[in-house]
Amino acid sequence: MDPVGIAAGAGPGAAWQGKCPWGAPNTTSMSCSLADVMSEQLAKELQLEEENAAFPEVVAVAEGPFITGENSDTSSDLMLAQMLQMEFDREYDAQLRREEKKINGDSKVSISFENYRKVHPYDSDSSEDEVDWQDTRHDPYRADKPTTTPRRGFIGKGKDITTKHDEVVCGRKNTARMENFAPEFQVGDGIGMDLKLSNQVFNALKQHAYSEERRSARLHEKKEHSTAEKAVDPKTRLLLYKMVNAGTLETITGCISTGKESVVFHAYGGTSAIEDKVIPAECAIKVFKTTLNEFKNRDKYIKDDYRFKDRFSKLNPRKIIRMWAEKEMHNLTRMQHAGIPCPEVVILKKHVLVMSFIGQDQVPAPKLKDVTLSSEDMKNAYYQVLNMMQQLYKECNLVHADLSEYNMLWHDGKVWLIDVSQSVEPTHPHGLEFLFRDCKNVSQFFQKGGVAEALNERELFNAVSGLNITADNEVDFQEEIEALEKRNEDHVQNHGKKQSMFSSNGDPPIYDE
Ligand code: ADP
Ligand code: MN
Numbered sequence: 001m002d003p004v005g006i007a008a009g010a011g012p013g014a015a016w017q018g019k020c021p022w023g024a025p026n027t028t029s030m031s032c033s034l035a036d037v038m039s040e041q042l043a044k045e046l047q048l049e050e051e052n053a054a055f056p057e058v059v060a061v062a063e064g065p066f067i068t069g070e071n072s073d074t075s076s077d078l079m080l081a082q083m084l085q086m087e088f089d090r091e092y093d094a095q096l097r098r099e100e101k102k103i104n105g106d107s108k109v110s111i112s113f114e115n116y117r118k119v120h121p122y123d124s125d126s127s128e129d130e131v132d133w134q135d136t137r138h139d140p141y142r143a144d145k146p147t148t149t150p151r152r153g154f155i156g157k158g159k160d161i162t163t164k165h166d167e168v169v170c171g172r173k174n175t176a177r178m179e180n181f182a183p184e185f186q187v188g189d190g191i192g193m194d195l196k197l198s199n200q201v202f203n204a205l206k207q208h209a210y211s212e213e214r215r216s217a218r219l220h221e222k223k224e225h226s227t228a229e230k231a232v233d234p235k236t237r238l239l240l241y242k243m244v245n246a247g248t249l250e251t252i253t254g255c256i257s258t259g260k261e262s263v264v265f266h267a268y269g270g271t272s273a274i275e276d277k278v279i280p281a282e283c284a285i286k287v288f289k290t291t292l293n294e295f296k297n298r299d300k301y302i303k304d305d306y307r308f309k310d311r312f313s314k315l316n317p318r319k320i321i322r323m324w325a326e327k328e329m330h331n332l333t334r335m336q337h338a339g340i341p342c343p344e345v346v347i348l349k350k351h352v353l354v355m356s357f358i359g360q361d362q363v364p365a366p367k368l369k370d371v372t373l374s375s376e377d378m379k380n381a382y383y384q385v386l387n388m389m390q391q392l393y394k395e396c397n398l399v400h401a402d403l404s405e406y407n408m409l410w411h412d413g414k415v416w417l418i419d420v421s422q423s424v425e426p427t428h429p430h431g432l433e434f435l436f437r438d439c440k441n442v443s444q445f446f447q448k449g450g451v452a453e454a455l456n457e458r459e460l461f462n463a464v465s466g467l468n469i470t471a472d473n474e475v476d477f478q479e480e481i482e483a484l485e486k487r488n489e490d491h492v493q494n495h496g497k498k499q500s501m502f503s504s505n506g507d508p509p510i511y512d513e
């Protein structure tokens with residue numbers, strides 16, 4: 001059959017065409033050969049193209065939408081597959097749990113199916129995820145210790161005595177121990193066929209199983225890191241996708257900023273309110289990077305923060321990163337209550353924080369360092385910053401701890417504070433040092449900017465903290481600050497947190513979470 005002939009045929013052919021279940025053949029697309037159509041390479045390329053269209057790696061603001069309700073719904077097989085897989089995994093695990101329960105019943109000795117679960121505890125999205133799995137659950141990556149012969153080296157009595165050297169017992173035990181290898185490691189049904197492994201064979205197998213386990217962990221890590229470097233990893237994309245799907249966000253238009261620790265996206269707010277609160281028309285999405293390297297040097301901010309103290313040591317790295325996002329949310333909320341111009345929190349999901357967008361029509365407000373202000377505005381900005389620092393300290397019981405012209409935006413004739421994930425309470429063991437550093441940045445910026453009224457860093461420090469440190473040079477001043485921190489730390493050790501010596505009024509934080 002010659003398709004070109006049919007398509008070209010006018011008259012009677014046209015009537016026939018209307019009935020053809022395949023419609024009119026498209027003559028223009030006939031140019032590729034059968035080999036092309038069948039080519040896996042081509043299929044892969046097309047699939048990739050499609051996926052890239054739905055989730056470009058880093059999108060400039062001007063280029064079309066990043067994720068919208070329409071395109072992510074149908075155009076990415078990958079995303080669809082992931083959604084389905086998630087559903088499947090959850091159902092599978094539920095079934096597994098039922099079976100586990102049925103088998104164990106009321107028996108005192110129970111068998112755990114934990115290793116066979118599809119959803120890793122800290123990947124799951126459910127509320128039980130908020131429980132620290134390391135405390136409450138069996139660690140799926142640590143094999144149970146096999147029961148061994150007691151120290152005395154034998155079990156049983158009289159003629160039933162068996163020693164740890166008994167070959168048969170030992171062999172069986174080795175076979176049973178293989179159950180402790182990683183679940184993907186196929187060991188076969190050794191117990192069923194009463195296989196007895198010699199120590200030598202068992203040890204060789206064990207070595208192999210462990211190195212396999214390590215290899216697969218390495219591969220997994222590589223995959224995670226390479227994707228997170230570029231923009232966001234698949235799990236984050238899935239989170240973003242869900243927000244669009246739920247109507248929280250309308251469209252994610254593109255990336256505003258890629259920093260070391262976070263990526264910030266612009267989005268248009270959706271129509272479904274959250275707890276009766278209308279979602280802002282434009283939102284900023286701050287995605288805290290799940291690559292761990294950059295967060296190591298931030299330990300000191302959170303580790304000594306008493307609000308997080310109890311939780312810090314028990315957490316896995318993923319949780320620690322979520323804690324940064326959580327911290328930013330709490331701090332922004334405190335600031336909001338005090339009336340400090342800052343982004344308004346919309347929603348927090350794991351390591352993704354959605355807040356109101358400072359700026360307009362996808363254009364973020366400029367940072368203070370990038371904007372040229374009239375001397376009048378500059379002076380205004382200075383007094384605003386001074387007031388904000390005082391409010392932050394006294395009303396929010398917070399020190400910004402990364403305050404500079406990089407983290408202040410100029411919008412609507414006002415200075416807006418952003419980037420408060422690292423902010424701490426003044427009683428943090430290094431809180432006053434952080435405050436002093438903030439003061440240095442602020443003084444320097446406004447003095448260089450020609451604001452004659454700008455206090456120097458030491459005056460600013462005293463004005464904000466209400467302390468009266470009299471040292472007239474930086475070195476002595478710094479020393480006095482450290483001595484004060486030290487004394488407070490000792491004081492807190494002896495009398496408890498509420499007795500802190502220099503918190504604004506001795507009361508607990510106003511907006512205690
Ligand atoms: P980082 O830790 O990467 O410095 P920031 O919170 O400072 O994170 O955000 C990085 C940049 O993203 C900011 O300098 C600012 O330009 C932009 N940005 C962050 N939050 C907002 C927001 N709510 N509205 C507008 N722009 C924002
Ligand atoms: Mn910043």
